[in-house]
Amino acid sequence: MKSEKDIVTKHMQHAGPRPERTAPANPIAPAETLEELREQVEGCTRCDLCETRTNIVFGDGDPHARILVIGEAPGKNEDAQGVPFVGAAGKFLNELLEDAGLAREDIFIANVLKCRPPENRNPQAAEIEACAPYLRAQTKIIDPDVIVTLGNFATQFILRTNTGITKLRGTVQEVGRFLVLPTFHPAAAIYDRSKRDVLIADFQQVGAIVRDRMAARQEDTAH
Ligand code: SF4
Numbered sequence: 001m002k003s004e005k006d007i008v009t010k011h012m013q014h015a016g017p018r019p020e021r022t023a024p025a026n027p028i029a030p031a032e033t034l035e036e037l038r039e040q041v042e043g044c045t046r047c048d049l050c051e052t053r054t055n056i057v058f059g060d061g062d063p064h065a066r067i068l069v070i071g072e073a074p075g076k077n078e079d080a081q082g083v084p085f086v087g088a089a090g091k092f093l094n095e096l097l098e099d100a101g102l103a104r105e106d107i108f109i110a111n112v113l114k115c116r117p118p119e120n121r122n123p124q125a126a127e128i129e130a131c132a133p134y135l136r137a138q139t140k141i142i143d144p145d146v147i148v149t150l151g152n153f154a155t156q157f158i159l160r161t162n163t164g165i166t167k168l169r170g171t172v173q174e175v176g177r178f179l180v181l182p183t184f185h186p187a188a189a190i191y192d193r194s195k196r197d198v199l200i201a202d203f204q205q206v207g208a209i210v211r212d213r214m215a216a217r218q219e220d221t222a223h
Pocket of ligand 1: 041044045046047048049050056113114115127130131
């Protein structure tokens with residue numbers, strides 16, 4: 001079986017050219033906890049999506065999770081309930097976690113955008129840039145071992161690449177102190193069943209990495 005060291009790719013070897021970025025948005029206020037950060041997002045007007053949202057969708061899960069799962073943006077059900085990954089994609093995500101020996105409680109799940117784009121259109125670059133400080137702050141507070149990016153938008157944002165998800169999926173990349181594993185968005189597998197097996201394999205890889213890390217930590221503690 002491959003060790004974590006064998007499967008990790010140094011990020012820029014694999015991720016291809018970096019995309020052009022728009023000017024950084026104004027900084028957000030510092031937040032020590034997810035609760036403080038959520039309060040800021042509740043009142044956020046940094047982009048026009050604040051005018052059409054029903055609820056912000058901040059994210060959900062264990063604030064000390066070892067795995068941070070990042071999706072694209074809230075859909076209709078998420079916007080209505082204020083919770084990420086409800087509906088069919090959420091159900092499939094729960095199955096993927098279970099197959100990998102993980103539970104929804106083992107992860108924190110958030111989206112690149114905290115508000116729903118109208119009619120589920122693609123996120124725009126300016127919206128991603130405006131919302132990005134919240135995701136960066138969530139990542140810093142949670143401090144996970146592994147980040148799983150679901151689909152093109154999350155993957156290209158985290159890896160800062162233009163390379164598509166089909167090429168990047170299943171590769172484990174080292175970005176700073178995080179391991180990043182890109183995979184398809186579970187919603188894509190609902191319409192294209194050929195992606196189901198790929199998603200199952202990718203999540204099993206995530207489960208194995210997290211178990212390896214936990215075992216290594218226990219060994220360190222024992223010595
Ligand atoms: S999408 Fe992000 S930046 Fe835009 S209004 Fe919502 S929380 Fe603010």
